[in-house]
Amino acid sequence: LPPPVFRYFTRVLPEGKHLIGKVVMHQSGMLRTTPKSGKWLSFDAQETVVPAARGFVWNARIKLPLGVHVRVLDSSIAGIGSGRLSLLSVLPLAAEKGTPELNAGALYRYLAEAVWCPTALLPQSGVKWTAIDNHSALATLCVNDLCVSLEFRFTDTGEVSSIYTPGRFARIGGEYRQLPWEGHFDDYRVMSGVRFPAYGEVGWYVDERLEIVWKGEIQNIQYDVFFGPLKK
Template sequence: MSNRIRLRLGTVIAFALATVAAAIAAVALGNRRVEYEIQTHVDELLSDSEPRDGEFSRDDIEDLPAPVRRYFTHVLEDGQPHVQVVQLHQRGEFRLGGPDSEWRPLVADQYVTTRPPGFVWDASIDVLPRVPARVLDCYEGGDGVLRAWLLGAVPVASAGPSPEMNAGELLRYLAEAVWYPTALLPAQGVEWDAIDDRSARATLEHRDASASVVFHFDEHDEIERVTAERYRMEDERYESWTGHFRDYRERNGRRIPVEAEVGWGRPDDDERYWRATIDRIEHRPMGTNRQSDGEP
């Protein structure tokens, strides 16, 4: 090999190495920025939490619809403190396309406050083998926000805050309150309206957003399904949205479902896009030390 060829080859290799090093540095810098943004949302959510004394009493639910009374009596104990902060870990799958698309692995940490209502969902989804996307979905300070970054650094999606996003994220908070059931009590601002002996509508208002969800109860007086009309960004319109819950277990003295699925459409024909197991959850009651529980 001539000196000229070796020189050219060395230049090409040096350029390639410099390009790779620059790309790695850019991704690392992007990762730090994304981590900082997500942690800022978590910190602000928790710092805005308002400690208030309160405990569950059956006297407080006497005027609620019958299936709602039975539900609270089943999942809560008299004198149980109201939950202030929740931290949970999910492991499951997410579908990025339509009903024929492939399920991709997902892990997520979620932080929730009940006064005021809010949450931060920090997820990692493997969109391709060894190619993760970092996703932030949150309702914090009255604003609904969705952000996504490929490799945890390259922005690929951004939505909100907007009136539709704010209401949609408040709706998610209300639907997921089955994991922190004292948040569904009237003392937490939820209004209940009877529908029939196995369903009731819950409505929650916060700042300029309002959310309404129909809760469906099974023969064990547990919430098995939630339905609502929610704004879908891809179609720019409101569509039916359904959540399914099952496998109730006792966690920190509360009965909650540890398996769930969510989809667009009606219950008998919904396009499910998320399914997961709650493998760890911590309830921090108002005025008490933290409580945490995972798999037995």
């Protein structure tokens, strides 16, 4: 492993533990639907991450005026992305599954959000690490024929401070565009011996300016089903 990655695993994973089988977390925060939108919407969400399936399910309730809400159900399972949008959790508004752009975007998200499930970033979980410098390294994950890579940046103490890719698909104006994508993590805490960031935010670079579109806090997190030997 590159030195900053080894420091990261030593920092966030307890000695003597095994692979994390499942993570369930509750989030709350704010999001906006496009990088240039001036309107922020509040959300509450439950996210489940299952590393063995290279998968996550994000079930969010986004609040709108007059007591109305929109339900968003995003997922990525074994490299297949899916997204569903419904009004009041009942009336379908939009749905998409399995397109190349959605599959790639969802796998990028899975890799970035693995900071909340650190054993998903281990080589034995399928991630290949390539050294960049003493404070950054490139993580590559391949599922079937789909491969994505993210630059992880680390603090002096070994925690992930940010992630970056020069090209993740964003759906803007009804079509997909590849834009630079960046995320930041902070406020590290410990649960079940695992150190994780309680705060995260992500955004797109538009006209060379980072536009944050999602920012959230982890209200609670549960690590379940440790299994198999842990190899750092």
